[in-house]
Amino acid sequence: MAWDWMKPALLDLSRQLTDRDLEFVIRATSSRRTDYDRIREIVRDKPDFLEVLLEDDRVFQKMASDDDVMLKVSPQLLFxxxxxxxxxxxxxxxxxxxxxxxxxxxxxDASKAAQLVEQPRVLDYLASMLASFVRTESRTFLVRHGAVYRRRVFNDMNVDDLLSAAELLDPPQRFPIYKRVADVSLFMVGIFPDHVSGRRSAGRSWWSAVARSQRFARDQQAYAEIGTEFYHRAAEDEAARQSGLADVMVTLGDHFMLAAKPLNLLARDLIPMRRFAWFGAGPASPASP
Known part of the structure; x- marks a missing residue:
């Protein structure tokens, strides 16, 4: 069973960004130099310099003014x-x-939420998490029931499907599923808080499609409880230590609702309508068992 988000996570942002990403940033911030290849090499080797560029108002303004920005940069850079x-x-x-x-x-609690994402590893993890939801998938697998194999569709935005998928895996293989369950919970509370809180005005058709995919309706508190539990479960897994994510998982589990606050602000003030176009638009992808 393999989705893209099951691959080992990278928290080194400079390794995740593409050459096109870096050129976008360089062109937005450099008005005189045109030796973009040379500047790109410097940026990749100097994380502190990259951080300064990502904070530059000109990069944000160029993204905010471009309706097609998702076609020009990776989701990782965007978020x-x-x-x-x-x-x-x-x-x-x-x-x-x-x-x-x-x-x-x-x-x-604004200052506490700001302090949480002052931690570079937490902020870059959240960016990677959001990027993983740009394209969600359903996959079909053969599941054995006694002597009979039956087809079962698993949706990677569906907490119940993910929990069922975890039961099919041996314990050493469950870390990415535990992490995804927690990520889905944080994503729902953070990016679509109006929906999980019961207020569903804009984007009704998008929400209806997601809601129909869930076997059990959940509110904000339920997602918070699941997210907290499964970030802690993920943190306890040996794979979390090996991948260097244990501390991030503990932090998100300990401060789940606080971690949702920068996502709430992003959803409400920075991408209020774009979120419906950017997330979950990918087609279902069938797979072999």
Missing amino acids: AVLLRRARRLLKQASFTMEPRPEGDVPVF
Whole structure:
């Protein structure tokens, strides 16, 4: 059973960005030099320099003004820049808005949320996580029931499908599934808080499709409980230590709702309508067992 998100995660951002990504950033920030290949080599070798460029207003403005930006840069770069902008806004704010069924409620935790994503590994993990939801998939596998094999469709946005998939794997193979269950929970609470809180105005058709794929309806609290539990389960797995993700998993498990705050801000203020076009639009992909 293999989805792209089951591959080992990389938290070194400079290794994840493509040459086209770096050229996009360089062209947005360099008005005089044209030796882009040379600058690209320098940027790859200097993470601190790359960080300065990703924080540059010109990069954000170029992305924000381009309706086709998703076709020009990788999702990894896109969300790395957007989350850094969300971090800046959190630093400037005194409170965040927490979605509730009756309406948004101010919570004075903006500084704590900013401190959480001040940790580069946490911020870059969240960017990778968001990138993994740009294209979601359903895959068909043969599952054995006694002497009979039956076809079973697993959707990688469906918590129930993922939990069922984990049961088919030996314990040493479950880490990516545990991580994905937690990631789906954080994604739903962070990017679509209006829907999991019970307020479903915009993007109704998108939400209806997702909701129909879930066997059990869940609200924000339920997703938070699942996300917290499965980030901790993932952190305890030996694969988390080997991949260098154990500390990130612990942090997200310990501060699940706080980790959702930069995603809430991104969804509400930076990509309120684009989120419906960017996430989950990929076609289902059948697979062999």
